Amino acid sequence: MGQPADSSSSQSDSLTVRDNRTGKTYTVPIKDNVVSATAFKAIVAPRKPQDREENDPEKGLRVSDKGFLNTAVIHSQITYIDGEAGVLRYRQVGYPIEQLALHSSHLETGYLLIYGALPSKAQLKLFESEVMHHSIVHADAENFFRSFRYDAHPMAMLTSAFAYLGSYYSEANPSLQGQNLFTKSDPASLANMDKQIYRLIGKATTLAAMAYRVRQGRDFVTPPSGLSYTGQFLYQMDHLGQEDYRPSPVLEKALDVLFLLHADHELNASATTVLQTGSSLVDPYSAIAAGCASLYGPLHGGANEAVIRMLISIGSPENVPAFLEAVKKREKVLSGFGHRVYKTSDPRSFIIRKTADEVFKVTGKDELLETAMALHDAAIKDDYFVSRRLAPNVDFWSGLIYRAMGFPYDFFPVLFAVPRVVGWLAHWRQMMLQEGGVKIWRPRQIYVGAAKRDYVPTEKREVVEGAKNSPIPVVHGGISKRTAMAEFKGKSKL
The missing domain is CATH 1.10.580.10 (Citrate Synthase, domain 1)
Incomplete structure (x- = not known):
């Protein structure tokens, strides 16, 4: 998967990817209209001086998909949805939800979802x-x-x-x-x-x-x-x-x-x-x-x-x-x-x-x-x-x-x-x-985030301001407020 492409390759069910950083071309197989994200780990490139150490292109390309908008994580036979056509079917034999709602019951449908087929009597x-x-x-x-x-x-x-x-x-x-x-x-x-x-x-x-x-x-x-x-x-x-x-x-x-x-x-x-x-x-x-x-x-x-x-x-x-x-x-x-x-x-x-x-x-x-x-x-x-x-x-x-x-x-x-x-x-x-x-x-x-940096003693640190970068104090009332005004052994002086 994801190996450099052979110029004589005639694979039709595949994706050809050219990495313009290195000029190399890779062939990624396509199965069930899906490419494997791990195949892209084979696409490596030398690190440039301006590259962040944490990006590490020498360990392969990663795939970003915030919120799983287009990432498949498992092969499943349970439910099929076609969002464009407004279709919902339960199990691999494709029972339309409209038919199940008309003829089935919740527990019978539960059996179908769990075991894969409608049950006998x-x-x-x-x-x-x-x-x-x-x-x-x-x-x-x-x-x-x-x-x-x-x-x-x-x-x-x-x-x-x-x-x-x-x-x-x-x-x-x-x-x-x-x-x-x-x-x-x-x-x-x-x-x-x-x-x-x-x-x-x-x-x-x-x-x-x-x-x-x-x-x-x-x-x-x-x-x-x-x-x-x-x-x-x-x-x-x-x-x-x-x-x-x-x-x-x-x-x-x-x-x-x-x-x-x-x-x-x-x-x-x-x-x-x-x-x-x-x-x-x-x-x-x-x-x-x-x-x-x-x-x-x-x-x-x-x-x-x-x-x-x-x-x-x-x-x-x-x-x-x-x-x-x-x-x-x-x-x-x-x-x-x-x-x-x-x-x-x-x-x-x-x-x-x-x-x-x-x-x-x-x-x-x-x-x-x-x-x-x-x-x-x-x-x-x-x-x-x-x-x-x-x-x-x-x-x-x-x-x-x-x-x-x-x-x-x-x-x-x-x-x-x-x-x-x-x-x-x-x-x-x-x-x-x-x-x-x-x-x-x-x-x-x-x-x-930040690259590698050394620990700085408290008295030498620069204060980082901003609501997202520092804790916000809670406004206390009731017993907490009264306790703050009280005197007792071990009370913090801060």
Whole structure:
């Protein structure tokens, strides 16, 4: 790879690179429309006097891709996205998301993502029964959740809970059982892996419901039997002792569709975080906790909450034109439009719009719906947004559904994280079983800091000013302020 090119070479599936620094020409193979970044390490050049030592051209050329805009880090068979055409398909056989949303369920789709094919009736029954069987958590979990502040964000609780969960299962920890615990691909290893998958999917709804209940100041509910995955979830959140309680079938189905749509989305930020963390061969609970933390961010799992707050700030349909003008002037942020991958419409948004109509039939139309429709219609007809390919995405409608169903805004990311667990596990499992084993992910950097310099004593240093170059003191109040004015032994004189 990346060897100097032979003048007689006739390779058609390759890239010819000429290094104008040395005059050498290199041939880089192309496979699956991809060139290997490591091939460019063969492109070396002597260091010039003006070159920084840290750039070290003698060790080969590096490839810069800030934010992974065009870097492939793994071969995957799980999810296919064509952002230009607005296509989303699950697994290598290419099931369109529209067909799955119409005919499948979240757990069946989870099976598809994890194991690679739609299950038989017996396979699905086994998978569903194992997942539901493993939904119950240890009694100590109650004390764990009660230890959080009354106003703790539910995503902080859920992230912590996934990590906490791993402390119960030493057989799932490669640090304790050997680093090839999940990479051997033998029957015992695969069975161990499946058990952790059942536990994480089954307990995801229970942990999320506990985070919800502790915020409400309510007792926790043991997962019931005989309900669907989302039915059980709604039951654990809402049951207050009523006899023969069953959640609304419309809301149960809507939530299942939303879970299915959010199950996976290729190498998004949280899935990549799971793989980055998992590449160290940490236990799967820690890897899922890391993914949950990544999803917490407003640029990822918090986007649907941002849509609702945006619609509230707009107020009414007549204020939409002024809001869009403010967006064009970069005075306001338009949430729920555009996507890092999709350059046309998000295929999930059409399905969610239909689901929203079903939900509104039983909940009544949300007061923000008219504002949302006015914003939607105005933006998709405005050349400014059309030319920038800012079409509605999945977050634009999902927030309205969650709001209509009565969920608090800060619980919206939890409703994203719970279904995404199956996608995270599918990617984690695939990486554990990949040919050649697991290599720890270690990206390169381009060092642009200071060159080598000698230590300078404090009294001889030049003061470096600026907000980015020196710490900013905290304005203290309360006990800290009073303590600062008090006298006591050992008090600093600074």
